[in-house]
Amino acid sequence: MGVSMSYLPLTFLLPLLGTFILALSRGHMSERGSVWVGVSSVGLAALVTAFITIQFMSGDQSAQTLTLWTWISVGNFTPTIGLALDGLSITMLGIITGVGFLIHLFAAWYMRGEEGITRFFAYMNLFVFSMVLLVLGDNLMLLFLGWEGVGICSYLLIGYYYRDSANGAAAFKAFLITRIGDVFLAIGLFLIFAELGTLNIAAILEQAPAHWATGDSLVRWAALMFLGGALGKSAQLPLHTWLADAMAGPTPVSALIHAATMVTAGVYLIARMHGIFDLAPDVLHLVGVIGAATLLMAGFAALAQTDIKRILAYSTMSQIGYMFLALGVGAYDSAIFHLMTHAFFKALLFLSAGAVIVSCHHEQDMRKLGGLWRRLPLAYMGFIVGGAALSALPLVTAGFYSKDDILWQSLAADQKGLLLAGLVGALLTSLYTVRLIIGTFHGEMKSDHARNAEPGRGLQHGLPLILLAVLSTFIGAMIHPPLSGVLPASPGESTEAGHTALELIAAGTAIAGIALAAWLFLRKREALARLVSGGPGASLWTLWNQAWGFDLLFDRLLVRPFRILVFILRRDIIDALFGLVASITKGLNAGLTRTQTGRVRTYATSMVLGATVVLIFLAFGQ
């Protein structure tokens, strides 16, 4: 046990303290003060994390636990408030506090002059608190607590501009859809507790192989339930429809919650519970298939968006699809590696988008932007570096190393179908990334907002962009998460056959995609516009623009039948039954209230009667 563990609680207590200070100020705090409290609490947490990481890396890197206290202890139900620190949680912790701090700093620039900035930072700090708890908890109950906490913060921040009811609706949608996943996760927790009698993660992973044979139906159910929870949180098919609408929140929120941290919680959950998934190989395969389907679906959808934040949202879905694909082939550490690089470059892209949006007076439609590269050089740099990493430009970007690793692992696991989906996805990624950059920064300026763009200034604006840009290059890929010993070995560790060939193919795909996109969007612009303006091209555009019509499908398939059912059943017998409970309760209340006459003689009579009854009972008892 090193000295580092005793400082560990600070990583979530500091943001919690920030929340308290901001919330208790009742909105009387100045903007400067709010920014100071909000940013410095996460900054200090990041410093503590750095300190702990250095100690951890210089030690033997073994997993450590810190049991703070036992919450309650009755029978064999003894949920502890305990923290576990290993390579996986320290990687997540670094992303949450490190990237989180940079985003908070950027938010200080982005949100300046906004109404309710104190509220904003209070929610953001609360989010960091919950997310850190999620990854540090040594038992599933604490994890679930963090899981719900980030859900509520996501809801609050999506609906931050609550005066527009559309934003409120988007927040509802995100909350309700992720809730479906949360119910599955809760059932999974109950199942694990009923079977193994513990919620401690280390104990579960240790006992599961002895308790269940591989492919046992109960362990498959447990894995399926966990998968359900992960799908909701990580916006994967079919619970993905909330993420694009979640872009209604301020852009730093999209960067922190809906790109870098919260949406990757599902990946973390599956990697953390790998012991359960390894016992259910068919469910694990399903994880990969869902990831592949999502990455393709979202890749096509991203091609046909015009809102720059929606393009990034679908791109996030698609990249998390890659992580699920990696999990599905058993390459847990590749998934976490991609999670990390993705956090860097997607945060960079979102923050750059935020810089564009603020500079262009909250215009985020690509059809009204254009030609900004000269006016907004720093944002342009961010988009170029982040976009290159997103489309996995060979050798110089972080995205290349992590994505190449995933493709290689799927080849090594002999999953040709998944590999093919990954390669097609890589091509799509290059296409929509180049379209996004060209549409935003090149060509003529298409509105006054773009023509009057004012570049951002100051440290708060520049520093996060530059640091994240550095991390998005090959420098970021040199950070190797210390995952050995935490997660099982990947399929690609035993062999090297075909790795170089695949690397070349993947690199070729990325470059070909970029070249194709550049040719299409720079040279063949009119032809493309003609193609989508009528005929089958237009239908395809609409289909992709609506992200394959899942919203419509769910509306027809679930929402409307449900409403019809509700309409039919509004006076059914079951309802009457529940109504009966309420009316009986009310009737009893009315009856009992009549005994409260206010007269002393009634009260005394009731005492005497009560005493008589007690005595009669006791006499009979003899």
Added chain:
Amino acid sequence: MLTSAHMMALTPVILVCATAVTVMLGIAWRRQHAATALVSILGLNLALVSLYLVYSAGDVSTPLLVFDRLSMLGMVLVLASTLACLTMSHAYLEGYPGRKEEFYLLMLCAAAGGMVLVASQHLATLFFGLELLSMPLYGMLAYTYRDKRSLESGIKYLVLSAAATAFLLFGMALLYSQSGRLDIAGLLAGLESSGGGAWALAGAGLMLVGLGFKLSIVPFHLWTPDVYQGGPGPAATFLATASKAAVFIVLLRIVMVAPAFHVEWLHTVLGGLALLTMIVGNLLALIQTNLKRLLGYSSIAHFGYLLVALVVADGLAVETAGIYLITYLMTTLGAFGVVTLLSSPYSGEDASALHHYRGLFWRRPYLAAVLTVCLLSLAGIPFTAGFIGKFYIVALGVEAGRWWLVGGIIAGSVIGLYYYLRVMVTLYLVEPGMRGRDAPDNWGMKAGGVVVLGLALLVIAFGVYPTPVIDWMSVLTSPVH
């Protein structure tokens, strides 16, 4: 013989009595509100400190009083509750036009009575303690006598309490006639050797009626809402906390040391009363629109839950009862404290109608937050103290296999959730145009404000980190048998 060890053990009680005398002499010499409050608070704090010293000195037993860990727990609870009530009285009485200082005198006397009661191991001290606890309460309840409701509340409590005392005395007489002893242990031993019999059982039943009245067990509960509503805020708070806690502790002591009363039928009757109490208490609160009455019904229901510990009366029962009592006390003190602060300083009837609280959050966010936390805790929501207490009670019922009681707790909690939430919603509604009674702007700077804020923090802290209290309980209550 009174030895120095006995004197040592008696120090906390003596200190409280001495404070009462000091306050009385002080009033005779010169009336000064702030000084009186200060002296009272100082005296109680001194008693708490001396309690710690006595506790570390070990158990002391006299024929009349016993200073063991259970009585220490009882004294701590009585003293701490009295302290909170006293602090709130200061804010409350600030604007009272009549004489303010006697209220403290009465409360100090009542506290001394409660301390004697929890330490009693003789029917004489039990009776003496109970009456010393109750008599000042009549005065406290009727203290703001220009308000008709306050007077009514005092008289009602006086008449009905006297009736209950009659039951209690008759029960004691019956027990004495059967065993010839008045000290509780000897009395029970005597009963055991003579085989108990119907008269002894009847005596026990009548004593239960007398004590059950103080705990407002159904069907001896009817006085509760009227008295709570009419009495001044601090008096009602004292009645709901210090008084009930002391009576419950003594009942717990009798049940725990009484193998003779481990008659299945007595437990069944007790269980029936518990079930009735939790259901009826919650049902009565359902559509109540007066917050003080609602809290009264809520306290009825909570003592229904607490009775489960007496019904089971083995294993973890004492620990569970202690934990539940502590959570109940801090929560109830917080909730009543907010009501008291909003009615402070005194100017006529207390702010207890629910419409006074509409939109409270928008003008007094901290007070609304405190009340919210307390209501959540009363409802037993996780991460508040109330959840821990309720969890232990449910676990106790489950382990003892008393499924019908567990069912009652669950049904009661469901009903409870409805009316607690109803109050909470009111706090956050849009503020109506007109303003009713309101706390002064600087309430947070005053001692009363600090106390309610501290209580709310305690409720949350204990909900998240209950270990210290649980450990304390398991140590404190271990040798009682």
